[in-house]
Amino acid sequence: MLSAIIGTRIRQRRRELGxxxxxxxxxxxxxxxYLNLIEWNKRRIAGGxxxxxxxxxxxxxxxxxxxxxxxxxxxLNEISLAPAFNEIGIERDRISELIGRFxxxxxxxxxxxxxxxxxxxxxxSLSDRLSNDPFLNETVHRMLTRIASVRSASEILNDYPxxxxxxxxxxNSIIYEETIALSDIGEALSVYLDxxxxxxxxxxxxxxxxxxxxxxxxxxxxxxxATRALSELLTETQPLSRRANAEALxxxxxxxxxxxxxxxQSEIETAAARKRAVRMLRNYAIGAVILPMEEFENEAKRQLxxxxxxxxxxxxxxxxxxxxxTALKSGASIPKFGYICSNAAGSIIEMLGVEGLNVPRYxxxxxxxxxxxxxxxxxxxxxxxxxxxxxxRFVFVARARHVGxxxxxxxxxxVTDMLSIRxxxxxxxxxxxxxxxxxxEVGPSCRTCPRFTCDHRVEDPLIE
Amino acid sequence: xxxxxxxxxDEPHIVESLTFLLERAGYxxxxxxDGRAALESAxxxxxxxxxxxxxLPELDGYEVLRRLRSDDRTKGLPTLMLTAKGQREDRETAMxxxxxxxxxxxxxNAEIVEAINKLTSGQADA
Numbered sequence: 001m002l003s004a005i006i007g008t009r010i011r012q013r014r015r016e017l018g019x020x021x022x023x024x025x026x027x028x029x030x031x032x033x034y035l036n037l038i039e040w041n042k043r044r045i046a047g048g049x050x051x052x053x054x055x056x057x058x059x060x061x062x063x064x065x066x067x068x069x070x071x072x073x074x075x076l077n078e079i080s081l082a083p084a085f086n087e088i089g090i091e092r093d094r095i096s097e098l099i100g101r102f103x104x105x106x107x108x109x110x111x112x113x114x115x116x117x118x119x120x121x122x123x124x125s126l127s128d129r130l131s132n133d134p135f136l137n138e139t140v141h142r143m144l145t146r147i148a149s150v151r152s153a154s155e156i157l158n159d160y161p162x163x164x165x166x167x168x169x170x171x172n173s174i175i176y177e178e179t180i181a182l183s184d185i186g187e188a189l190s191v192y193l194d195x196x197x198x199x200x201x202x203x204x205x206x207x208x209x210x211x212x213x214x215x216x217x218x219x220x221x222x223x224x225x226a227t228r229a230l231s232e233l234l235t236e237t238q239p240l241s242r243r244a245n246a247e248a249l250x251x252x253x254x255x256x257x258x259x260x261x262x263x264x265q266s267e268i269e270t271a272a273a274r275k276r277a278v279r280m281l282r283n284y285a286i287g288a289v290i291l292p293m294e295e296f297e298n299e300a301k302r303q304l305x306x307x308x309x310x311x312x313x314x315x316x317x318x319x320x321x322x323x324x325x326t327a328l329k330s331g332a333s334i335p336k337f338g339y340i341c342s343n344a345a346g347s348i349i350e351m352l353g354v355e356g357l358n359v360p361r362y363x364x365x366x367x368x369x370x371x372x373x374x375x376x377x378x379x380x381x382x383x384x385x386x387x388x389x390x391x392x393r394f395v396f397v398a399r400a401r402h403v404g405x406x407x408x409x410x411x412x413x414x415v416t417d418m419l420s421i422r423x424x425x426x427x428x429x430x431x432x433x434x435x436x437x438x439x440x441e442v443g444p445s446c447r448t449c450p451r452f453t454c455d456h457r458v459e460d461p462l463i464e
Numbered sequence: 465x466x467x468x469x470x471x472x473x474d475e476p477h478i479v480e481s482l483t484f485l486l487e488r489a490g491y492x493x494x495x496x497x498d499g500r501a502a503l504e505s506a507x508x509x510x511x512x513x514x515x516x517x518x519x520l521p522e523l524d525g526y527e528v529l530r531r532l533r534s535d536d537r538t539k540g541l542p543t544l545m546l547t548a549k550g551q552r553e554d555r556e557t558a559m560x561x562x563x564x565x566x567x568x569x570x571x572x573n574a575e576i577v578e579a580i581n582k583l584t585s586g587q588a589d590a
Contacts, residue, residue, distance in 0.1 A: 144548035145475055148569035152481035155573045174477045
């Protein structure tokens with residue numbers, strides 16, 4: 001799916017070149033009114049026509065379809081739906097125009113909203129901590145008790161000028177001892193709060209790491225290069241031992257390399273994001289060792305991207321295969337794969353390459369996604385053909401797997417791996433639906449979903 | 465004979481200050497520093513008024529008061545509860561278990577003395 005602001009960019013570029021709508025329309029072989037609809041983002045443009053327009057404007061397809069702008073559009077869209085701004089009457093139909101004409105202002109607005117959201121989340125987490133954290137509860141209790149001692153003793157000294165010398169000395173020394181104790185408590189408290197600084201910021205490390213992966217289109221050539229030689233050292237044939245061996249190889253040969261690589265990335269700012277990025281890139285490297293890119297790409301095409309047969313072929317786990325699919329360079333014979341992982345509580349714990357798919361960044365996703373249903377039949381691949389309210393169609397392929405220890409009496413915990421494939425690209429895969437597979441109407445999240453009568457709605461729609 | 469206050473409090477400095485204050489106000493003060501001892505002392509030799517901290521070792525103040533209220537000898541014992549938390553649920557719990565007055569730390573000395581005077585008004589020569 002191309003960016004919803006593509007029309008705005010076409011209009012802007014056409015004006016820069018001093019072309020009229022009629023002139024450009026003639027060059028690309030369409031009518032001027034139709035071009036007008038495209039320029040106002042009221043008609044979608046793709047395929048050959050898009051290429052002709054790009055050529056006529058002297059642009060590449062990438063110039064017209066900027067992934068970061070899609071994200072910006074999605075962020076601004078969510079901001080415009082925030083209940084707090086309900087009364088303001090934001091011009092929701094002109095967000096694309098805002099991004100196209102005033103990109104700096106649009107980015108600033110998104111950044112300010114993001115920082116406000118982070119701050120609010122942080123306040124909530126701090127206030128939660130203040131009321132529930134056992135250390136803080138205990139410390140506040142101790143502080144108040146000390147303060148009570150100091151106050152009571154000093155009031156006595158103030159209110160009873162006739163106290164004996166012994167009493168005076170005693171209350172003075174109580175005040176002295178209690179103030180020392182108080183300053184110790186204060187210091188411990190400040191160290192504790194400082195230490196929690198990093199954990200508080202972990203509210204958004206996902207975003208930072210996502211930006212890094214997004215900028216690289218989920219493919220890290222440096223790591224592909226570094227792992228090539230390691231793949232040859234991998235001789236085990238059983239998935240578990242193969243993975244364990246790949247983990248050991250990566251830890252041993254690439255541990256430092258990955259840490260340094262992450263330190264060099266401008267997208268990663270906080271300690272929590274750094275930790276997450278290192279973990280995800282280690283995982284990436286392990287995947288690259290088990291499924292070396294060239295061999296994997298050829299086999300994936302041959303197997304029509306069947307995640308289970310690829311897992312079997314390479315003695316790998318299905319989630320490793322899913323990760324590797326997102327690292328493939330999409331093209332004529334390779335679809336663009338997105339990946340989402342969610343836990344049983346419905347929290348999205350990982351997203352890769354989901355640009356174009358409307359995954360809510362700050363709200364729970366639509367419960368109708370197969371992502372959640374897959375947990376009802378674990379270890380089974382389920383396909384879902386979906387249509388979003390925007391008309392975008394995706395095929396989802398989901399499979400739940402257990403995580404953690406296994407054994408009698410132990411609770412089973414599942415997470416779901418889900419791939420997203422644009423419907424127009426799905427014929428390249430084994431998951432291509434035939435005509436009889438019904439299309440399920442799904443949405444992004446309740447807040448931003450215009451399916452007003454949906455039975456599964458849990459929040460009121462904010463769209464008129 | 466002066467009015468007898470049982471002070472159940474485990475913070476030694478607060479005990480010292482409150483003892484000083486209450487004695488200056490004319491009360492006789494007995495001190496216990498854990499909940500179980502406070503309960504036994506109150507049942508053995510019922511005081512005229514009880515000052516009871518919530519966070520006590522062995523048995524917390526709520527439990528002490530709950531048990532005192534279920535014994536005929538002490539079910540009407542005037543009781544002032546002290547706590548360092550002061551959240552609404554603490555006050556509610558204190559009132560549920562039968563505290564007459566609830567004061568949060570840090571307190572003003574005068575507040576404590578006034579509360580005890582109020583609880584003992586009508587009693588002898590404080």
